[in-house]
Amino acid sequence: MTVMQTTAGTVRPNTTRTDTCSARPRRHPRPDGQDRYTISEVAAFTGLTAHTLRWYERIGLMSTIDRSHTGQRRYNNRDLDWLDFVGKLRMTGMPVADMVRYAELVREGESTYSDRRELLESTRRDVLARIAELQDTLAVLDHKISFYGDAERAREGESVAGETAGETAGDRHRA
Secondary structure, eight states: OOTTOBSSSSOOTTOOOOBOOOOSSOSSOOOTTOOOBOHHHHHHHHSOOHHHHHHHHHHTSSOOOEEOTTSOEEBOHHHHHHHHHHHHHHHHTOOHHHHHHHHHHHHHOGGGHHHHHHHHHHHHHHHHHHHHHHHHHHHHHHHHHHHHHHHHHHHHHHHHHHHHHHHHHHHHHHO
């Protein structure tokens, strides 16, 4: 299952669709059978700092994280899946305010599906525009690389031809 794919393969009448964030393939292996992680373990799994994880919770990007009897944060696999999805949103360039809005919509429930879809569709359009810009930039780089490669080969060809001609003339001059 991929990020944001529904758990119901096809929508049938009277079935509920669940919005799941799966992290396949997982970039950071999780211990088998474990579903409780400290903030330092989550930092190691995700590459985020403990400060960033606390900030995400403070601004509402993360739902309230469960706490141990001593008050220590206890993340679960669902939290890690959500953090993976947030990482994908960050890579799109989505503003933090929009990510927080999306998180709020998720917490509000199924009635917000259309709002969530619109937000993601807008982000998708932005990503496609950036991809087009990057493809154009890549084409310019490829052109320049090709130009310089051709120029180097032409210079090397002239040097080889000049050296061969010079040796022949030098040989004739000595003779």
